[in-house]
Amino acid sequence: MVAIILLILLIAAVLSQLSKSKKKAWIGMKTTRLLLLGYVGLLILLAGASLLLPMNSSSIKMMSEEEVEQSMKLQDQVMNEAFRGTFEEENGLDVVEKWTFPLTGDELGITPINDYSVQVFIEKSLDIGEEIQITHYVGKTIVNGMDLTEKRGEVQIEMQGNDLEIKNPSHVSVELAEISNGFPFQQFSAEKVEWFSSGFYGNKGMDVLYIKAPKGLKIEGQALYVN
Amino acid sequence: MYLTESKVRDVIFKQYRYKLQAYFGVFTSLMFIQVLGMLFSFSGTSSIGGGSDTFSYDVRTYSGSLVAIFTLIWAFSNGISLTTKQHRYDDFHFVTTRHVSNYANGLFLATASVIAAITGLLTTYVLRLLVTQVLRTPSIAVDQLSVIDACKGLVGFFLYILLFASVGYFIGMIAQTNKIIAFLLPVLLIGVISIQAYLGGEGTLLVDIGRFYVLEASFLLFTVKSVITSVLFFLGACMLGNRLEVGV
Numbered sequence: 001m002v003a004i005i006l007l008i009l010l011i012a013a014v015l016s017q018l019s020k021s022k023k024k025a026w027i028g029m030k031t032t033r034l035l036l037l038g039y040v041g042l043l044i045l046l047a048g049a050s051l052l053l054p055m056n057s058s059s060i061k062m063m064s065e066e067e068v069e070q071s072m073k074l075q076d077q078v079m080n081e082a083f084r085g086t087f088e089e090e091n092g093l094d095v096v097e098k099w100t101f102p103l104t105g106d107e108l109g110i111t112p113i114n115d116y117s118v119q120v121f122i123e124k125s126l127d128i129g130e131e132i133q134i135t136h137y138v139g140k141t142i143v144n145g146m147d148l149t150e151k152r153g154e155v156q157i158e159m160q161g162n163d164l165e166i167k168n169p170s171h172v173s174v175e176l177a178e179i180s181n182g183f184p185f186q187q188f189s190a191e192k193v194e195w196f197s198s199g200f201y202g203n204k205g206m207d208v209l210y211i212k213a214p215k216g217l218k219i220e221g222q223a224l225y226v227n
Numbered sequence: 228m229y230l231t232e233s234k235v236r237d238v239i240f241k242q243y244r245y246k247l248q249a250y251f252g253v254f255t256s257l258m259f260i261q262v263l264g265m266l267f268s269f270s271g272t273s274s275i276g277g278g279s280d281t282f283s284y285d286v287r288t289y290s291g292s293l294v295a296i297f298t299l300i301w302a303f304s305n306g307i308s309l310t311t312k313q314h315r316y317d318d319f320h321f322v323t324t325r326h327v328s329n330y331a332n333g334l335f336l337a338t339a340s341v342i343a344a345i346t347g348l349l350t351t352y353v354l355r356l357l358v359t360q361v362l363r364t365p366s367i368a369v370d371q372l373s374v375i376d377a378c379k380g381l382v383g384f385f386l387y388i389l390l391f392a393s394v395g396y397f398i399g400m401i402a403q404t405n406k407i408i409a410f411l412l413p414v415l416l417i418g419v420i421s422i423q424a425y426l427g428g429e430g431t432l433l434v435d436i437g438r439f440y441v442l443e444a445s446f447l448l449f450t451v452k453s454v455i456t457s458v459l460f461f462l463g464a465c466m467l468g469n470r471l472e473v474g475v
Contacts (some may be wrong), residue, residue: 029251036251054360088336134471143275143284144286152281168280168281169282171280171283172281173285175287176365177286177362178286178287179367180288182292183295184380184383185376185377185383187444187449188449191378204279
């Protein structure tokens with residue numbers, strides 16, 4: 001707050017100094033005219049270059065507040081249903097990867113490594129032979145409307161004998177520049193008005209592993225049974 | 228009956244042309260303020276960061292809003308500076324009345340606002356160029372303006388600048404009319420905001436006024452609101468100006 005007041009005072013002081021009448025002008029009129037022409041010319045040149053040069057843009061999709069809300073609702077709905085014992089394979093969450101591992105015995109241990117919080121749901125089915133099918137679902141990770149889901153690392157799955165190891169994804173650091181024209185230019189466009197808006201809106205997507213295993217398989221580890 | 232009878236319109240335009248030349252210095256301050264705004268914006272106007280063991284993010288926003296705000300401060304100060312005794316006396320180099328002088332000031336402020344709006348729009352593209360080509364951070368444009376949107380934005384920005392210039396002109400004229408009111412105005416403003424904050428809410432007087440314009444998504448309604456407000460402030464300033472005595 002103090003910095004803002006100081007800044008405003010500084011600007012006011014500079015402006016009052018600069019906008020004195022012609023008698024006290026610190027540079028001549030001809031020079032001022034040349035300066036202004038040069039300034040406008042340079043701005044036009046650079047603005048043109050900005051439109052022509054590639055933007056070094058990322059492939060991130062922007063989502064509206066409604067879309068973010070919908071994706072949060074979807075994640076909550078899928079999780080709630082799963083906790084109640086129902087898990088639909090076509091549930092609307094993004095599928096990251098699918099694995100199929102053959103089984104060598106009638107027991108399976110599930111070991112989470114590095115304490116990464118992945119929710120594991122298991123469905124035992126008569127249709128499955130001597131193998132397990134794993135599908136990795138993920139909820140959307142959104143920061144201020146930017147869909148960063150694809151930027152996240154993937155959960156690593158390894159089968160060591162009869163042990164299924166779930167490992168942390170490697171750390172991913174995302175650095176992004178969000179460019180906006182500013183409020184007078186946003187105000188009448190289809191985009192949101194940034195001023196006085198509710199500000200940050202986002203969601204951290206959950207990782208879900210859905211394992212289909214044969215009916216007679218004995219499973220040890222932290223997991224919930226569905227269907 | 229005079230040998231040379233000049234029409235009011237001619238005198239207004241003559242004075243307007245004179246002001247454009249004499250007060251050209253305001254554009255130097257415009258350049259300064261916009262470059263300053265760009266420099267501040269270049270380090271990012273806001274940033275969001277966070278993360279967990281496996282994922283972290285740092286999103287920095289580069290917005291043209293700061294340049295716009297600086298330009299509005301310039302317009303406000305520009306409006307005030309036109310009402311100073313020194314500037315008002317300059318007008319009496321011509322055969323003039325207070326009305327003529329006010330109209331010429333209005334035209335000058337409108338012209339300065341047009342130039343400021345155009346350069347303001349251009350600076351947003353320059354900022355984009357600097358961020359994408361100099362910083363080379365992967366970028367995402369949150370508002371891809373179409374030509375129509377850019378035109379609307381340009382006119383909207385011009386109306387904002389004109390509004391601030393009119394308010395500045397009005398306040399400047401109040402200050403010239405009565406020094407006590409000039410002192411009391413900021414005291415009153417800060418007082419109301421402080422009382423609002425003291426009564427449990429936030430000091431949102433300026434925010435509430437701002438909402439009236441900034442949250443108006445309809446271009447037509449915004450135009451009506453800002454034009455009416457600008458005209459009212461300008462007419463108010465003219466009425467106050469007419470009450471000024473020659474020595475004041």
